[in-house]
Amino acid sequence: MTETDPRLAGLDGFRVEVDADRQRADVVLDRPPFNVVTMPQRDQLRAAFEALDEHDGVRVIVLRGEGEHFSSGGYIKGFLESSPETVSRLAWNIAAPARCSKPVIAANRGYCFGVGFEISLACDFRIASETTEYALPEQRLGQIPGSGGSARLQKIVGITRTKDIVMRSRRIPARQAYDWGIATEIVADAELEAATQALVEELVGFAPLAQRTAKKLLNDTEDALLTTAIELEGHCYSRLRMSDDFREGVEAFHEKRKPAFRGR
Structure with missing residues (x-):
């Protein structure tokens, strides 16, 4: 696989960067200021992770957002406009980081809501800047998380805390997320990239x-x-x-x- 892989062409709302020297690939949510995720984008994100998993020059994948927010979540009207078949694939697409055989790091800052939180939970490591807020706000829309968020979260923090987050649409600040085991590490906002690259270098050093x-x-x-x-x-x-x-x-x-x- 090369950077000319058709799966990495015409991407909607994100880009892929491959740094062969550092054996690192970045999947960058790039629809600022809030990096809202559209329905077509979910299919493309899955395909991008699959392509990078086959890339011989990539050892570690980083998922991050452009600007001060990781992602405020999905494009709300898209749920009403999508077919039942499309909606049924939501969790499968967002689980792509978990299925990827390589380590995947989510570098979180600012809003990490809805599908932004769910795809971060599907990653192996979550490095959160002190500005990060995690939330599953679907109850405010008369819905529940649909991309694996409540299920993955319950495995990490247990049913009591998951009910508190999901049923009350609570925002969880970075420090609390770290204390609860949601975030792997918490760093100053200015240190997020340095901490991410340090983890990349550590992981690349293993077999x-x-x-x-x-x-x-x-x-x-x-x-x-x-x-x-x-x-x-x-x-x-x-x-x-x-x-x-x-x-x-x-x-x-x-x-x-x-x-x-x-x-x-």
Whole structure:
């Protein structure tokens, strides 16, 4: 896959940037000031993540917004204008970061509402600036979250806090989100990009195969019994035991040098 991939052409309300030197790709919501997400944009976001997942030069994907707000949510009239078939794909499209085999970081600032919050929850890491406010405001429209927001949130913070957020359309500031485990890290607004790049560099330093395996294992066992999760972990460990990267990691450790992982 290259930057000429047709899936990355004619994008609606966002752009994709690939930095091969840093092995980083950015999916940038680009409809300021609030980066409202349209219905067609959701399909394109899914396709963009799928394309970047196949890009050999990309190790980590960053999802961020242009300007002072990540996203105030979806284009409201679009829900009434869309067919039932389109609406039924909402959660599948927004789950694209979770399905992506590579680590995905959401860099949040300002408003992170509705689908903006939901797609952030589908990412592996959420770095929040101190200006961030998270919310699922659909109750104010006579609706509920429809792109996996309430389900993912309940897994993170439990049913009591999820009811408090969803049923009251409450805004959760960055500090509270961090305390509740929604945000991975909280930083000053001016430090958001530096903190994001620091995490990118950290993740790039690990073995690609081990990273992909860890992400898939954790996602697949989120709802599993403890005994099942332990069994699957053992199988994954056994497969990685045979990888070139694991051998390189062990040898580098004993030789007191930085490992040169090759992803196999």
